[in-house]
Amino acid sequence: MVHDSKFLLQQFLKSHKVSTDTRKIEAGSIFFALKGGNFNGNLFAQEALDKGAAWVVVDEKTNTDTGKTIQVLDALVALQNLATAYRRTLKAPIIAITGSNGKTTTKELLSKVLGAKFNTFATQGNLNNHIGVPLTLLSVPPDTEMVVLELGANHLHEIELLARISEPDFGLITNVGLDHLEGYGSLENVAKGHSELFYFLLKHNKNIFYKKDDEQVARMATRFPNP
The missing domain is CATH 3.40.1190.10 (Mur-like, catalytic domain)
Structure with missing residues (x-):
C-alpha cells in the first residue's frame, strides 16, 4: 500500500508512537524499516506487526500484511519527512x-x-x-x-x-x-x-x-x- 506523507502524519497523530527497533515496539506504533551496515529492518516488518505495530513502513518487498504495510522509496527519508510534517504542527x-x-x-x-x-x-x-x-x-x-x-x-x-x-x-x-x-x-x-x-x-x-x-x-x- 502506497501513501503520501499526509496519510502517514494522520496515522502518527493517532498514537504519537514510532519505532525503528522491534525489541522496543509499543502497541499502535509505526515501525520504520531502516537499514544499516549490519541490519535490514525490512526483514523484521512482520515481527513488528506481530508485536502490535499499527503500520510498518518498508522500502523493499515484504510478505507482511499489505493492509498494514506502507511501501516507500526510502524508509529513512519517510521517517525524516514525517518528523518535519509533525514539527509543523x-x-x-x-x-x-x-x-x-x-x-x-x-x-x-x-x-x-x-x-x-x-x-x-x-x-x-x-x-x-x-x-x-x-x-x-x-x-x-x-x-x-x-x-x-x-x-x-x-x-x-x-x-x-x-x-x-x-x-x-x-x-x-x-x-x-x-x-x-x-x-x-x-x-x-x-x-x-x-x-x-x-x-x-x-x-x-x-x-x-x-x-x-x-x-x-x-x-x-x-x-x-x-x-
Missing part, C-alpha cells in the same frame, strides 16, 4: 544547538533554565543525528512550549539536512574546534559544517545566538543583519 519554538564541543552541556543548561518558566522538551541522550533528530521531534508532546534540539555531525551537509528536517527558529553554535576532524577533513570544513545551521536560519529570516569570543563563530554571525 507544533506551536513551540525550536532552539537548535550545534558546535564542536559543549553541545550536550549547553542543551542541558538551556533546557533547565527554560524549564523553570516553560513546558520544555530537549533531546534525550545523544539522539542528534539523521535518525536521532527525527525520533526526537516525533517524541515532542503537543503541549510543549519550548524545544531544545541538539544537532550533531561529522561531515559537510549533515547539519544542513538536520536543519531542513527540524526547521528551527533559533540557532546556537557553541564553538569551532578539532572534534570530528577526520570526517570533515580540515578545520575550515568543520567551520563550514557548523555554519550550515546559521545559513539555514539566515535564509529563513530566523535568529541566532553566538559567542563573540569564538573568532570562527563570530565571523559566521557577521552575515546576519543584526548579529
